[in-house]
Amino acid sequence: MQKEFREKINTALHNPNLTGALGRFSEAYRISREKAYEGIDFEAVRTQIADRKGYAAAHLDELADRFTRNIEARGAKVFRTDDPAKVREYILHLAQQNGVKTIVKSKSMASEEIHLNPFLEKAGIEVRETDLGEWIIQLAGQTPSHMVMPAIHMTKEEVADLFSDKVEQGQAPDIPKLVKFARGKLRTKFLSAEMGITGANIAVAETGTLVIITNEGNARLVTTLPKIHVAIVGIEKLMSDFADVVPVLTALPRSATAQLLTSYVTMISGPVPNTDGSPKQLHVILMDNRRTEMSQDPKFKEALQCIRCASCLNVCPVFRLVGGHVFGKVYTGGIGTILTAWFDALKASDEIQSLCIQCGNCTQVCPGKVPIPDLILELRRRLAVEKGQTLAQKAIFSVVNNRRLFHSMLRTASLAQKPLAKDGFIRHLPFFLSDMTEFRSLPAIADVPFRDKFKEIEQTPQKEKAAFYSGCLIDFAYPEMGEAVVKILNKAGIEVIFPEGQTCCGAPARFSGAYEVAAQNAKDNINALLEQDVEYVVSACPTCTVALKQDFIHTFESLEQTDSLPRARELAAKVVDLSTLVKKLVDEGRLTFKEGRQLGKVTYHDSCHLKRTLNVSEQPRELLTKAGYEISEMFEADMCCGMGGSYSLKLPEISAPILERKLTNIKQTGAPLVVMDCPGCVMQIRGGMDKDGAAIKVEHTAQRLAEELE
């Protein structure tokens, strides 16, 4: 990561206006969004949108033709091009031909994508953004920090100073007055402009209709007062039928701003009369700029299902800390990263893609069902292929890939850390490694790893067997969690085996884009875990469970290693996470809790991969309740803790404030105990609590349950 980018991150993190505004907004957003969707079947609506946008993405050419025929039949002119330069030239030429001196614009991301304003201004044409937020950032010479709320990073004081400085002296930091001031100043521009430029939210092929959504009413003025209207439309806005408008209009305002509908929706299907009675010149520019290429990519075609609501920004634990000037370019946040890679250049997404912590929050709210985290991983993979891995990465993965070397190094480390470790924690590390322990203590590496401890556990041989996949953290840092798993399964009459050949699950390599390494990890693990015939393959780490159950298959598919798929599927069918298995065993009466226990309050932290990839959230809560605990839910229980595997090592400055929020939310429940299903989350949260000094116990569900089962 470049030093410059790190500095940008740190500047954003230390801007209390930015983090305050974004933080408050994102907290309120979750609640207001839910309220806006009351009475609406979100899953049904988004399935419809994904379906109709998916259809459009597969028929872009045909829809563009139909749209063109229909709107031209009514008198509009359509210009279709792949080339952003030709878009700029077309508009400039049109302006010059018609003696245009002033242009008013309502919001158009497509125009920002092609840097239209500076181009026209250079040619001596005055271009005014009229959306209030866009006007503010135009005056400030910035790019939008959020796709829907472009100036969310600025305070009223900053806006007042900006207006005073750039427009008219003496503006006070009073929001209604600032808005009135903008109305007055922009009104004269609306009335004098000879050309209006808009974007469009939808372009319907069947009827040749542009659908434009605004709250301020500026698009109505832009399309009414000037005699020329130019609409710049990215071709991914095309949809086939007029009926397709309904699901998009149902979801877009609700997801974007938690409104049932925006103040204005305008549907234009041809020229209308000007105020002097003459017919308006209506030009529609259908801009490709690699969208067709994107639609032919088996993975990235799904990104064309985006309706630009920006809900992926609003729920992102990283975006709310750094905002769009760090997390994005013209397009911001998770989807912005993907669009940047295509509409700008793959390389341009290199740094911003690293900000994604892969928590999956965005997948829950995306109205277009765009698999944003998966697509960001795919970017990471392609970037890794393009530029190759750094030497340090290569060194790490060559170790991870060599099971014996990896394990012997960790054991050596266990001895080397001795002088630093105290009560099972490492609180300080020397020199360049100190970042790792700045905001949380790290667990000391266990003297005896689980793989050795396991050999000492006495078990009664049983017919029913389960293979335990420990994962690195349980093996080397938290062997007691592994012992708890064995204890629980033994109680249910299941014998546990520990296949010695198991190695790293490959998640670190996969999350870094090193798919070849991940594939080798997958093969080693498949061979080890399928060696003996077992009923279940159990893991007490959700990230490992996802790797075994889903990612091995995805990795082989990405690399087109189809030969490996059948065995990967055979393994996947046996893999189960601990809470799901224990709940099943409890339901079957094979496990029972000690009777009449009243254990007091506990709060439960949902781990990202367990909740959102494996869809497990009720099982551990039910088990804890049956054990005798009273669950006291924390705020944002399913928000990421900031661990994200190696993320917390690569971006400790972001991981730390995410953890801080989590600790605050845990403490606010008043529970003396927080339980979770993921050893990675335990490492992060326990380490944070240790540094914080709060007297709250942090435990893995396995250990809690092992003690409370008969």
Place this chain on the structure above:
Amino acid sequence: MGRPQPETGNCLMTSIFDTFKLRAEAVSAEVHRFPRKAAAIDFIVGYLQAAAVADSPQSYAVWADCPFLAGVNKAKIAERVPGLSFEVTRERAADSKVGISQLDWAMASTGSLIQDAAPVERRLVSTLPPIHIAIVETNRIVPDMPAVFSKIGPGQTNYISFITGPSRTADIERVLTIGVHGPEKLIIVFVDDMAAVN
């Protein structure tokens, strides 16, 4: 909708009206309802007078031609409100405090009004003045978007407007502020019986 109504029909209309009113008021629109045109005219005239509409720039009012005005004595109304004009030009609308027009449909699910807005005067009176009075026939309230699109679509007109409450922004510090580029007030006037004149 003629009166008297069969009981069930009336009930149905009342409930859909209530839903509309609830939704529209939730987005800061004002909603009024009158049985006949005469009462609606009296209300509008009273409103214009109270808003200090006068025969001077920035204080004018403009009323776009609409079915509601059929059979209405415009000169008589203009007499009661100096500064009110039924001739809508760009300049006059830009200098007006109030714009009046009739909207074609109302959508209960979101409290929205829908209009074929191809004739430019309909857009001028509802975009430029700070106050917009929107007249709607009560029996033109439909439940939701699919119902709206069964009544009006791009087949009939090149410009369809959905209006939901007054113009708004939250672009500075996420603080909701009413009235940025469009009207800061939306006064919706339902009329049950459009046929009756006085």
